[in-house]
Amino acid sequence: MTAILSAHGLGRAFRVRKGHLHALTDVNLDCEPGRSLGVVGESGCGKTTLNRLLLLLDAPTTGEVRFKGKSLATLTAPERKAYRKSVQPVFQNPYSSLNPRLRVRRIIREPLAAATDMSRREIDARVDEVLEAVGLSARDGDRVPAEFSGGQRQRIAIARALASKPELMLLDEPVSSQDISIRAQILNVLKDLRAEYGLATLFVSHDLATVRFMCDEVIVIYLGRVVERGPAAKICTAPDHPYTRALLAAALPADPDAPPADVPPRGELPSPMNPPSGCPYHTRCPFSRDVCATARPPLEPTGDGAVACHMTHAEDW
Ligand SMILES: Nc1ncnc2c1ncn2[C@@H]1O[C@H](COP(=O)(O)OP(=O)(O)O)[C@@H](O)[C@H]1O
Ligand SMILES: [Mg+2]
Numbered sequence: 001m002t003a004i005l006s007a008h009g010l011g012r013a014f015r016v017r018k019g020h021l022h023a024l025t026d027v028n029l030d031c032e033p034g035r036s037l038g039v040v041g042e043s044g045c046g047k048t049t050l051n052r053l054l055l056l057l058d059a060p061t062t063g064e065v066r067f068k069g070k071s072l073a074t075l076t077a078p079e080r081k082a083y084r085k086s087v088q089p090v091f092q093n094p095y096s097s098l099n100p101r102l103r104v105r106r107i108i109r110e111p112l113a114a115a116t117d118m119s120r121r122e123i124d125a126r127v128d129e130v131l132e133a134v135g136l137s138a139r140d141g142d143r144v145p146a147e148f149s150g151g152q153r154q155r156i157a158i159a160r161a162l163a164s165k166p167e168l169m170l171l172d173e174p175v176s177s178q179d180i181s182i183r184a185q186i187l188n189v190l191k192d193l194r195a196e197y198g199l200a201t202l203f204v205s206h207d208l209a210t211v212r213f214m215c216d217e218v219i220v221i222y223l224g225r226v227v228e229r230g231p232a233a234k235i236c237t238a239p240d241h242p243y244t245r246a247l248l249a250a251a252l253p254a255d256p257d258a259p260p261a262d263v264p265p266r267g268e269l270p271s272p273m274n275p276p277s278g279c280p281y282h283t284r285c286p287f288s289r290d291v292c293a294t295a296r297p298p299l300e301p302t303g304d305g306a307v308a309c310h311m312t313h314a315e316d317w
Pocket of ligand 2: 173
């Protein structure tokens with residue numbers, strides 16, 4: 001199957017005062033038609049950096065992103081337009097992603113006018129349609145964002161993303177800024193839309209429970225590197241990597257009798273300015289031994305996924 005969007009050896013280092021900050025290193029992924037890919041990791045692991053690279057909002061320092069096989073860096077103007085129509089973002093915070101001065105109808109209409117050749121009438125009809133698809137009404141189009149709750153604003157952002165009939169939606173923590181009571185509603189709206197429109201999604205989250213609900217496949221990143229990937233059903237119940245096990249424990253109710261590997265990540269995330277030698281997770285890993293501090297474990301295939309951990313590959317561990 002041809003991926004809609006794919007990352008190949010993707011990396012982004014930021015030049016900062018004291019040197020280079022490696023926000024993302026050597027990431028490979030495919031967003032395939034109709035599939036839902038999750039990207040998980042603690043805050044600061046590089047999820048938003050990845051999302052911005054995929055959205056052409058930032059450029060990689062190594063590797064590339066391809067849209068239907070073609071590097072984003074070399075798209076022609078018409079290909080760029082096709083990309084803008086096919087790949088749509090929903091950001092974490094609808095308070096900052098929706099222009100507060102514009103009526104909702106205009107907020108949804110503008111990207112549609114830019115990405116398609118639809119007539120004014122067709123656009124108006126489409127705006128009504130997507131407002132209804134996310135559980136709002138056509139009349140809501142005449143209001144401004146301030147008149148809506150946070151959850152409703154995120155529905156507006158989803159309607160805007162849906163308007164151009166994209167093939168792929170990139171969602172960066174779309175419910176993290178919402179009240180707990182609202183989150184499930186929005187996730188259910190997204191799930192219904194996905195089924196109805198056959199949409200592919202890339203769903204970025206720090207929470208494995210959300211990802212399990214939303215995704216077919218999951219990539220786990222730690223300090224900008226993929227440490228594990230596999231089917232959501234496995235990654236979110238019986239993962240192999242000690243980091244994923246810790247994330248899973250963090251997503252579940254606290255268990256005082258849990259073994260040391262199955263408790264939330266201990267200590268602070270190391271600085272991506274000075275990532276640990278060897279395995280990036282070794283400084284926090286309950287299984288760490290000498291080799292982990294000196295050799296970085298490669299991401300190696302397991303049955304249905306891949307994991308980068310000396311422990312899972314060693315016979316004599
Ligand atoms: N423009 C930037 N300049 C410098 N550092 C950045 C920039 N954007 C992100 N970072 C750093 O990159 C790392 C990853 O950030 P981010 O991608 O936002 O992580 P996440 O979304 O997983 O929380 C963090 O250490 C962050 O401070
Ligand atoms: Mg982020």
